Amino acid sequence: MNRPATALPRLAIVYDNGAVSPVEIAHAATGLCDIVLVLDPSAPAVAASLPVLEAIGTLVPHPPGTAAEKTGRRLAELGVSGITTFTDALLGDTAELARTLGLRFHTPEVAQRLADKLHQRARLAAAGMPVVRFAELSCAAGIEEALATVRLPAVLKPREGAGSRSTFPVATAEEFRRVAGELLAAGEDRLIAEERLVGDPDVAGARWGDYVSVESVVDGDRITHIGITGKLPLVEPFRESGVFFPSTLPETAANAVLDGTTQALRALEVTSGVTHTEFKLTPEGPRLIEVNGRLGGFVNDLVSRSTGVGMLRIALENALAAGAPVPARIDAAAAGAEPPxxxxxxxxxxxxxxxxxxxxxxxxxxxxxxxxxxxxxxxxxxxxxxxxxxxxxxxxxxxxxxxxxxxxxxxxxxxxxxxxxxxxxxxxxxxxxxx
Missing domain, CATH: 3.90.1170 (Aldehyde Oxidoreductase; domain 3)
Known part of the structure; x- marks a missing residue:
């Protein structure tokens, strides 16, 4: 498809409810690219916002079960030159479309490691990184083996998902068996059981949460850490109560989580995109919780209002391989500069x-x-x-x-x-x- 030389490039976003809103996407894309939204029109979040989505860009239906080759042909006709997603559940679909089109994104194998907590833990362990004890749990017959592997205290949660959905702490063997049984009976048959990390509230400060996230940009072999997001204390059982940027981490702890993020991204073989990596702050030092292969929820708003830097804009530029310079460590003031x-x-x-x-x-x-x-x-x-x-x-x-x-x-x-x-x-x- 021939397009005028002055036309903006077209970027495909595989869309559903996720880390950013349609309005944020439209704002970040202004003057940079035209948006093509690849979506399932019957998905609840999509159906509820179709008028807004239609105003943002071209819609390409991609219901579950649609072959990547079919949607890929339509995207090729539209002349898209980049592709990305901001929804965990769509990382795999986006990776298949990217491979079909020959565009940069996570490979399907990397997307699986980022979306599936079991595959992620296994890959990190194989790379020699310290990981929590973990076990797959997909049926009632596996409960005792998982309990013996993980030991107590533990956490039960879906292998795929975000936003602390259906995540349960368990303290006793009786509770482990009961919660696991109830989750399996309710249809959550792709679970992971993990060692529960005990946080140290003194690392970030008593008023703040005992975990943080690192916001990073990956471009080939180059990994740039934009900054560290602080958290407010979790509420029962494992739910976020607030976030802020930048964090309160002292230099030693900050360097440890940044180094740990670099190691994890390299171990998972991430080569492009914006990532969101979470760490628990423990008495023994920061411990990796998980790596998310997309922009973190709330992060675009936080970083933009704190520093003026648009993380979503950076993510779109990265997907287009636009080559725009990426700022480094904007959460810490340079010598003589005002802190954000x-x-x-x-x-x-x-x-x-x-x-x-x-x-x-x-x-x-x-x-x-x-x-x-x-x-x-x-x-x-x-x-x-x-x-x-x-x-x-x-x-x-x-x-x-x-x-x-x-x-x-x-x-x-x-x-x-x-x-x-x-x-x-x-x-x-x-x-x-x-x-």
Missing amino acids: RIAFQRFAPPPVTAVAVDRVEGAKEARRIPGVVRVEVVRRPGEPVDWRRGTQSFAAIVYGRTAGHRELDATLAAVDDTLRITYAARPHAPAGLSS
Whole structure:
């Protein structure tokens, strides 16, 4: 297909609900590329936003079971010169399309390691990296073997998925057997059991979470770490309550997680894209949780508001092999330079007993708190909630920016005192969660 020499290149994005919104994609692509969205029109998140998606770019249907060769021919007709995704579940489809078209992306083998926690652990272990004890768990007959391999305390979670979906800590053998049995009976037949890492709250600071993520850009043999994202403490059982950029990590711990990220990316043979790598901060040092082969959720907003650098724009440029320079370590001020401002998002995850939002109070007042720039009420009174959906279950998100971490602490305290959400709840924690 011949196109005018002045036309923008076309970038295919294999799309579903993921780390960035359609509006963010459209904004980041302005002046850089035209967007082609490869999607399943019947997927709930896609169907709900079709008018917006149609306004952003050309839509190419790719329902489950569609051959990569068929969709690839349509993309070739459109003249796409790059491809990427921001959804974990679509890494494999994107890799197959990239291979069909001869475009840069994770190979199908690398995509499998990034999307499937079992394959990722096995590959890291084979490369000689320290990994937590882990075991596959796909049927009731394998529960005892998995328990013996992993030992206690442990974590049970799906091999594929993001946002802490259906992730359970277990402390006793009885609890391990019960939770594993209930997950398998509920249809979660692709599980991984892992050694549970115990965090050290003193590494990042007592007010902050005991885990962080590293945001990186990979271009061939070159790995550039953009910065380290800090976290607020997890809420039961393993759900995020907030994120901020940059983190509070001291230099020694920061260097350890950056070095560990480089080793993991090389071991997994990642050669392109933006990645999001999580570490637990333990008394023995940072331990790798997992590597995600796409831009992290919330990261584009955080980094942009903190530093002015658009991570999503960088991801699009990387997919197009545009060759734009990538900034390094923007989370730390250069000698004599002002440190970046702290951008944050405070989440409101529902309690595990909640079934629906009852009341939302204080949103208007929270918007007037110094440092708060936006309060997004995600679930209105009467709307259902389910903690098992992880980050997709938030009732509200508060966005803000402060001059430093001390100011961040004060702002978060004011938000927590002001924004009040109550829920209709079942009388006990749901099956599968220890009381």
